[in-house]
Amino acid sequence: MVAAKAKKAAGQEDIYYVGVQQPVELRRTLLEASRITLKTLHSYERFKHIKQRRLELTGQLRSTMKDLGKAIAKLKSVLPSVPETPKPTKQAESLKQVGKGAKKGAKATPIPPAPKQVTELQKLEREIASIEEQMHAM
Amino acid sequence: MNPHVPVFVKIDEYKDVLDTVNLVKGKMVEARSLLHEIATLKEEEDAELEQWQSNIDEIESKITAIDKALFADQ
Numbered sequence: 707m708v709a710a711k712a713k714k715a716a717g718q719e720d721i722y723y724v725g726v727q728q729p730v731e732l733r734r735t736l737l738e739a740s741r742i743t744l745k746t747l748h749s750y751e752r753f754k755h756i757k758q759r760r761l762e763l764t765g766q767l768r769s770t771m772k773d774l775g776k777a778i779a780k781l782k783s784v785l786p787s788v789p790e791t792p793k794p795t796k797q798a799e800s801l802k803q804v805g806k807g808a809k810k811g812a813k814a815t816p817i818p819p820a821p822k823q824v825t826e827l828q829k830l831e832r833e834i835a836s837i838e839e840q841m842h843a844m
Numbered sequence: 845m846n847p848h849v850p851v852f853v854k855i856d857e858y859k860d861v862l863d864t865v866n867l868v869k870g871k872m873v874e875a876r877s878l879l880h881e882i883a884t885l886k887e888e889e890d891a892e893l894e895q896w897q898s899n900i901d902e903i904e905s906k907i908t909a910i911d912k913a914l915f916a917d918q
Contacts, residue, residue: 739906760885767878774871781864
């Protein structure tokens, strides 16, 4: 890069120019950078489309899993019921002991009211816990 | 519950059981297929993101080259 001073015309201020050594190469580099940027933007459109499709499929999968849950529940209802004799779990044991202790002395703590609005997540968590309990009891 | 005691199902209910088991199997196949497709799309997304990363690196190097050519001697 070379700086050059232009000839001064009468009554004008000094004007300086900066020389670019390989202007064609520079322009080419700039155009390439521009091309890559545009390619990235083009790729974004494709990405957006893929993501949209993936979200649609995820929704479908959710629906299928719900149907699967219903089908399993139906299977459960169709199969004959077998009398269950659940093993006393540790939790149940400890609850019994707490109950005994409560009779003897201290005041029973009030049970907090259950939240009225149950979210889908809480509902699923309860169902999972219930199934796990049943499995442990077997 | 004694796991060794056999359970008997009425023959008409047995058909229901079979139908429901087939339904469950069908849903399982559907879910697996959807999951596979989602995984494929996720891989495509990841590939696009990697390409972006590479593009940004390339642009950066070009801008650095331009910067050098214009301002290196100042």
